[in-house]
Amino acid sequence: MKNPRSLVLAGLRDTVPMMVGAGPFGLIFGTLAISAGLSPAATLGMSLFVFAGSSQFVAVSLISAGAALPVIWLTTLVVNLRHALYSATLQPHARDWSAGWRWVLSFWLTDETFAVVENHFRTQGRENGQWYQLGSSLGMYLNWFFWTAVGVLLGSSIPGLSEWGLDFAMLATFAAIVAPQLRQRPILVAALAAGATSLLLHGLPYKLDLMVAALVGVVAGLLAEKLFRPQRVATEVA
Amino acid sequence: MNHWLVILGMALATLPVRASFLVFGHRLVFxxxxxxxxxxxxxxxxxxxxxxxxxxxxxxxxxxxxxxxxxxxxxxxxxxxxxxxxxxxxxxxxxxxxxxxxx
Structure with missing residues (x-):
């Protein structure tokens, strides 16, 4: 069970549920990017070269809002910071990997692959783990590209799709991701602070309002965490 | 706006973060x-x-x-x-x- 070939297949198989979950988002991303004015090549290029779902969604909404380049880049960085945590968590399992493996698997490190791979290393051991992670990564990567392409086809073949109010898909997606987290009080505080700030500052040039609001939200969350410390510990244990 | 420039910057804001600890782990503290x-x-x-x-x-x-x-x-x-x-x-x-x- 520890030879490379079966490990690649095992990684792929364990990632299938994640691929099914990511599919619709790839499709929505492809469609939205086209209606936001990206060319089909640039839309596919973003999925191929950036390969970070949430950042890609945020970038498309920023592009259609007319944000400045540095704001888009900086937001991408902020939205991606959680990957540093995944990188740190996987690092002890990667001691035997060559530099080449580390770079390649870093490029493909997503929320989904992290969840699958970290669970596997912890419960099944890390022997030849790079092959397992390769299987998971390739599954996510090809799946994301495929569904982006389907979205691009849909977006470019239906005329006037941009007037259908598809931008609502982004709102619905973001709201559906955030809402369940609001059960944790510090996160609720972070969201309220960020939302209020972005409404107050709405219209600042280059979408700077977004960066300021996100920062205010994070600081508010950290402060609230101090106030609600007992509850936070309880939710983390659960 | 040049969308390829957007993509280039986004890639540069993504890969190093993911590679941080996996590639340079022994020199970093979170x-x-x-x-x-x-x-x-x-x-x-x-x-x-x-x-x-x-x-x-x-x-x-x-x-x-x-x-x-x-x-x-x-x-x-x-x-x-x-x-x-x-x-x-x-x-x-x-x-x-x-x-x-x-x-």
Whole structure:
């Protein structure tokens, strides 16, 4: 069970549920990017070269809002910071990997692959783990590209799709991701602070309002965490 | 705007973060404050994006039943909060949004 070939297949198989979950988002991303004015090549290029779902969604909404380049880049960085945590968590399992493996698997490190791979290393051991992670990564990567392409086809073949109010898909997606987290009080505080700030500052040039609001939200969350410390510990244990 | 430039910068803001500890791990320490701050990034960034889009889709604040973006977003939030099912929330809210906008 520890030879490379079966490990690649095992990684792929364990990632299938994640691929099914990511599919619709790839499709929505492809469609939205086209209606936001990206060319089909640039839309596919973003999925191929950036390969970070949430950042890609945020970038498309920023592009259609007319944000400045540095704001888009900086937001991408902020939205991606959680990957540093995944990188740190996987690092002890990667001691035997060559530099080449580390770079390649870093490029493909997503929320989904992290969840699958970290669970596997912890419960099944890390022997030849790079092959397992390769299987998971390739599954996510090809799946994301495929569904982006389907979205691009849909977006470019239906005329006037941009007037259908598809931008609502982004709102619905973001709201559906955030809402369940609001059960944790510090996160609720972070969201309220960020939302209020972005409404107050709405219209600042280059979408700077977004960066300021996100920062205010994070600081508010950290402060609230101090106030609600007992509850936070309880939710983390659960 | 050159979208390839957007992509290049985004790639440069993505790969080094993912590679950080896996490639340069022995030289890095994850700052505890950053670890705690990360917990709040998704909710802060996404809410900061959502609120102006939902409350003022045409540039001015519009709190009314006629604002399909606002009602749809609220529906998405409530369904996701109650069911914890992201896709279900998207589908239901899209139906409500579509109904408000086109009927």
């Amino acid at each position: 700052p505890p404050l950053l670890h705690r701050a990360l917990h709040y990034v998704p909710a802060a960034v996404l809410t900061a994006l959502i609120v102006p889009m939902a409350l003022a889709p045409k540039g001015e604040v519009d709190i009314s039943l006629g604002n399909a973006y606002l009602i749809g977003t609220l529906v998405a939030g409530v369904v996701a909060f109650a069911s914890r099912k992201t896709l279900l929330a998207i589908v239901v809210s899209f139906a409500v949004y579509g109904a408000l906008r086109y009927f």
